Amino acid sequence: MLAGLAATAAVSAAQWSGAQTAAADQARPASRSGAPLSLTLLGTNGGPAPLATRYGISSALVVDGRTYVVDCGRGAVSQYLRAGLSMPSLAGVFLTHLHSDHVVDYFAFPLLAAGTPGTTGFTTPIDIYGPGPAGIDSTVAVAPGTVPGTAEMTELAARAYAASPTFFMSEHTGTDPMTLLRVHDVLPPSDTGASATHTAPDMAPFTVMEDDSVKVTAVLVPHGAVYPAYAYRFDTAHGSVVFSGDTAPTPNLVTLARHAHVLVHEAIHPAALLRMGLPQALIDHILATHTDVADLGRIAAQADVGTLVATHLGPGDPAVVSDAAWRRLLRDSARRGGFAGSTVLGTDLLHLPVRA
Template structure:
């Protein structure tokens, strides 16, 4: 179902080859690496000089990933924060998705607001954007390590091209640019009051927002959400080149997976998706693939009706598929996140690890598979 593109040239031949080894460490609790004996031997070798840390600050690494939140779905949990990740490149931070609690977790991870260089939204479901506008709204006018020093570049899905069915919100669905403008209008009282006392800043001035739309030649639409395509460039600067592909996620359009290529390695974020050749193409040869994971039996154990379980499965990836996706993509490390269900009473960490181990074995995947947890920190190089 998720075959790699045959005989296609590698679109990422340069930056990823500069990576040496990938070291993994977790905040508070070390997360075992899963897979073959070779993978475990690699863990012992590379982890020897990389102790667990309380966050990416002070690690001296040029490229690292921190999972700010790992819960899948909008319902809030006490034990997991909403889906959000942070990629640090040469001291600059790029946040991918802004689920519930992302701002709190960002600070708990030891990241500073002045280091925030970009925000990337994979799609506009509530569990991925709940804390998005909280970043500029809470940092507006704050000084020093609590505020922004320069505007943050934001990239997120453009308009879907369909009408809204929400009461009181007629017209077409907003993309990221329009959503940001509307959020600024909805929360206008707070900055207005602060600015009247000369203590605040208009949050809109702290963001430079871009709608991401797929190339017109792809033929994508709300009725053809993820046709086969090559990755296209979203953004590039001195630190990183960001490319994207469309991924299928139920009725959502556009929904993206993003790849970050740096001189120190490559990291891919799947967003919410079912298995798709587009993601395999995007992730090929990456050092780290951060991928969503769903366990259908865990959903059934919550007492959900089978029709709802089937509906959720139609827009997500069964954890049993992750080994095959990792193998076909030829990635060095896969990190499972956006865990569904996220309740440990429904699916224990031990069960998730067993499922990942079984998936790797069934696919003969010899790389490493990590179970994501909140504030888990992975030093890439």
């Protein structure tokens, strides 16, 4: 129902000044940058409703040749390949929350690419990190019981699509996708006191994963009834990138993003949503669970980040809010919020090297 949230993608403040707006329009294949840390926006639309002009929300972070996908909106697999990213480089997938517009293409990665040779497939197991069970009952008639977390969701998807790998394997041409996934349910530390009725209490970031190239930390963020919903921070030797996920303004995100080189944050433009004639109840929900683009400059200034990248645009349809209008809104937000770093409007397939 959301038309889409506006996006900005950015490198470090030292690398971007007046040139960032032009760069936001110049996507180039990720494989050509050669940077040890780079960000590619695979899709920048917000909300479940599909658009012809923007793909669903998804981003890819390349760290020393390993690729980590954050959220898997509509078209994420196709955009991944269009961006010039090599499927064998895929090391992990991180899901901020389990709304449809963030997970609809998730199982397409293993279903289509697991065990496939060459650059369009992967044969080494990948790690999946996503919200654990919410602990609430499902209201879907064909799915009684509690709402599944990421691990159970993956198992159910594998069951639903079991025919395809079974047929392929019977002819010795396929792989069971589940053999190439290591799925991790992410739950907040027990001492946060978080629950489905207290979704995002003030908290310190906690570690989700760490290896020799990257450390990923997370905090809970408020997104209406959704629990758990996370923002993720990737710290590397080459710089740090934070993804807000879907969130209303929260001090947790400011804490997580402190001194990051890049903050990739969702954005809505309330006045444009009001002009679209959406039901009032839906507008009220959107305003209560997302972040007004007018607040982004203040948030980026409080966190003292180098570059602010707006994505998950709402509305995402350029016929409703043009890219030029989004850029004006970002500039105005930065000025009013006292943010002196760079602002970049995110566009599909925008590729940006990140430098500390």
